[in-house]
Amino acid sequence: MPSSGARVQAAQPTAVAATVKTSKKRKRGESTPNPSDDQPGGLDFFDTAAKSNTRPAVQPKQEAVRDGKNDGSEQPGDEAPLSASMMPTMSDEEARAALKQHKLKVTLLNPTSSQAKQRRIVSFQDMRARFGISSRLAGNLDEQGYSAPTEVQMGALPILLDAPDHYLGRHSLVSADIVSVLSSNLLTVAPTGSGKTLAFMLPLLHRVQSRRHQDPIPTKAVSAIVLAPTKELVGQITNEGRKLAKGTGINVTQLRKGMRLSPPTRPSKNEAEDASQTSVMSGEPTIVKADVLISTPGLLQSMLSDERNSSRDALLNVQEFVLDEADVLLDPLFREQTLGVWRRLTNARLSVSLWSATMGSNIEELARTTIKDWQEQVGARNAESMQEAPFIRLVVGLKDSAVPNVEHKLIYAATEQGKLMGLRQLLHPASTPQSAGAPLLPPFLIFTQTIERAVALHSELLYDIPAEAGGIGRIAVLHADLTDTARDSVMTRFRRGEIWVLITTDLLSRGVDFRGINAVVNYDIPTSSAAYVHRIGRTGRAGRTGGVAVTLYSKDDIPYLKHVANVVAMAQKQEGSSTKQASVQPWLLDALPKLSKEKKQTLKKRGIESRTTRGKANDSKAVRGTRISSKAGFVKQVQNNRKGAILGSQRRAQAEALGDVGDDSDFAGFD
Numbered sequence: 001m002p003s004s005g006a007r008v009q010a011a012q013p014t015a016v017a018a019t020v021k022t023s024k025k026r027k028r029g030e031s032t033p034n035p036s037d038d039q040p041g042g043l044d045f046f047d048t049a050a051k052s053n054t055r056p057a058v059q060p061k062q063e064a065v066r067d068g069k070n071d072g073s074e075q076p077g078d079e080a081p082l083s084a085s086m087m088p089t090m091s092d093e094e095a096r097a098a099l100k101q102h103k104l105k106v107t108l109l110n111p112t113s114s115q116a117k118q119r120r121i122v123s124f125q126d127m128r129a130r131f132g133i134s135s136r137l138a139g140n141l142d143e144q145g146y147s148a149p150t151e152v153q154m155g156a157l158p159i160l161l162d163a164p165d166h167y168l169g170r171h172s173l174v175s176a177d178i179v180s181v182l183s184s185n186l187l188t189v190a191p192t193g194s195g196k197t198l199a200f201m202l203p204l205l206h207r208v209q210s211r212r213h214q215d216p217i218p219t220k221a222v223s224a225i226v227l228a229p230t231k232e233l234v235g236q237i238t239n240e241g242r243k244l245a246k247g248t249g250i251n252v253t254q255l256r257k258g259m260r261l262s263p264p265t266r267p268s269k270n271e272a273e274d275a276s277q278t279s280v281m282s283g284e285p286t287i288v289k290a291d292v293l294i295s296t297p298g299l300l301q302s303m304l305s306d307e308r309n310s311s312r313d314a315l316l317n318v319q320e321f322v323l324d325e326a327d328v329l330l331d332p333l334f335r336e337q338t339l340g341v342w343r344r345l346t347n348a349r350l351s352v353s354l355w356s357a358t359m360g361s362n363i364e365e366l367a368r369t370t371i372k373d374w375q376e377q378v379g380a381r382n383a384e385s386m387q388e389a390p391f392i393r394l395v396v397g398l399k400d401s402a403v404p405n406v407e408h409k410l411i412y413a414a415t416e417q418g419k420l421m422g423l424r425q426l427l428h429p430a431s432t433p434q435s436a437g438a439p440l441l442p443p444f445l446i447f448t449q450t451i452e453r454a455v456a457l458h459s460e461l462l463y464d465i466p467a468e469a470g471g472i473g474r475i476a477v478l479h480a481d482l483t484d485t486a487r488d489s490v491m492t493r494f495r496r497g498e499i500w501v502l503i504t505t506d507l508l509s510r511g512v513d514f515r516g517i518n519a520v521v522n523y524d525i526p527t528s529s530a531a532y533v534h535r536i537g538r539t540g541r542a543g544r545t546g547g548v549a550v551t552l553y554s555k556d557d558i559p560y561l562k563h564v565a566n567v568v569a570m571a572q573k574q575e576g577s578s579t580k581q582a583s584v585q586p587w588l589l590d591a592l593p594k595l596s597k598e599k600k601q602t603l604k605k606r607g608i609e610s611r612t613t614r615g616k617a618n619d620s621k622a623v624r625g626t627r628i629s630s631k632a633g634f635v636k637q638v639q640n641n642r643k644g645a646i647l648g649s650q651r652r653a654q655a656e657a658l659g660d661v662g663d664d665s666d667f668a669g670f671d
């Protein structure tokens, strides 16, 4: 958890007047402001000095359940007695102290909304009764074996579970125009591996289930959508969703090519069976029967824009829209596709949630304006009794920072050849010099800048693991040019522990959860601080310690290293490792020039130019300088000549066998 760590003091409960604050930008590296500096009423959820690894000074207390509903605004005096073991809760003071201790910061982004309620954190035990979670869903959660919610779950679950749909359930005939409360929209920034998937999936399933219960003949239609940037992440979220939804009757589906989205229908059981049979027999695309649909934005958008595969009304019933890795989904790379899907969601009760470990202020602004425009568009704000839905920002720990429980190493390798040697030293314990520290323990991930470089590095390292230890089967490469089946197979083998070293591109830098990854190697430096945070976030997940993040850099990388050095320095500061040997040279932080905004953007888009095909085309010398190979140029030339001679000889032998011998038949070849 972000709040755990070595240097700690007990948190002091602070009396506060409001949860809404005007945010003040703090520069990276600046010390944490005094609560009284910029927080009205002395509110400071970020107090980094005041952290404790003891449990919060929170006493369980009885809590009321009012007819099974709870709008999160009850006062201690409202409470009706119930079994204390069932309903532990906190007073306002205690809740604030716990928020502060766990570095949870909750901000209402549209303070005009009258839904500015005091949100409270919960434990898994009290969640079921407090929010009316079904016993099946609660049982599935128990099966995951989590003893307590992580900090992002403490912060987000009450906000998302405490939604109007939950108690709308008992008034199933209430029409949208007399609903006075809209669901909250939420933007969450929480560290990598902090359990964001559960934080959005559990409330989503709960709300879908509540709606199904209020409808005697449930409408067959997609009810919630989760978007994620890569197929691998989509598959992982689908698995997590299915585990939680087991036995609830909720269908969690990963969208695939060849599927078709049909409009909401209320078929009888027989009709539904007939419909599915017809589509199979006629060879038409399979009709998606999902309640929860999980997809990449590109795939869903292309399906929606093809009228043969989706009806106009297909998403009419969607009430939850989750953007996982929202900063990427709203980045220019995916923006049009994501917004294209968003525009197709027209249900007035739609609630949107955005999740990531990093969130630029431009993305936050874009989210805010999109939500506002959307509300105007669907006329939600014009409906007489309808209020603007609250848009809440939840920040866990220090925004845009790397997890502090990972050891960061920046290793200077001078040249491309040096990087390869450095990597081999990390792979082979016997050759590891003292200075580089302990060798890396598999399994680990190696990131390169391009697919071409990932493939080249893979062929270079292919024989580095001895046959006795599994040989070439232990090392693999995964990138977007592989077929879906090959990608799935590599993922499965890596998860099973059959593959020890996986070389990849930024394709796997986001969201993918491989439990027990010991190290991440940045063979090519990440091209933004966010990319660094996400790449190295594949280790040290769910608070695990012992993970190592190694970044190899050459002379060419130095001008672009400042953003990485800054993140590393900040992570070390957070962890309180003043006594440890600092792995960041002070000059990397202080002496390097700041990159201009344009340069930063070009770097983010294209990476280090000399390592790209385009860069090589411009500068042939760069080809040699950035080639991933341990062989000298002369050796390569000899090998190529030999290969050519063998091929030539084979061709001639074939021609002779066919009796097709030309004028040069007297040439016997090099053999």
Ligand SMILES: Nc1ncnc2c1ncn2[C@@H]1O[C@H](COP(=O)(O)OP(=O)(O)OP(=O)(O)O)[C@@H](O)[C@H]1O
Binding pocket: 146, 147, 148, 149, 150, 153, 190, 191, 192, 193, 194, 195, 196, 197, 198, 356, 357, 510, 511, 512, 513, 515, 537, 541, 542
């Ligand atoms: N309450 C919990 N207690 C312990 N482990 C948990 C808990 N909730 C989730 N986890 C585990 O934490 C790991 C990381 O979870 P998850 O993949 O949701 O992280 P994330 O915050 O989405 O990370 P990223 O930003 O990299 O996408 C998973 O292995 C998950 O099983």
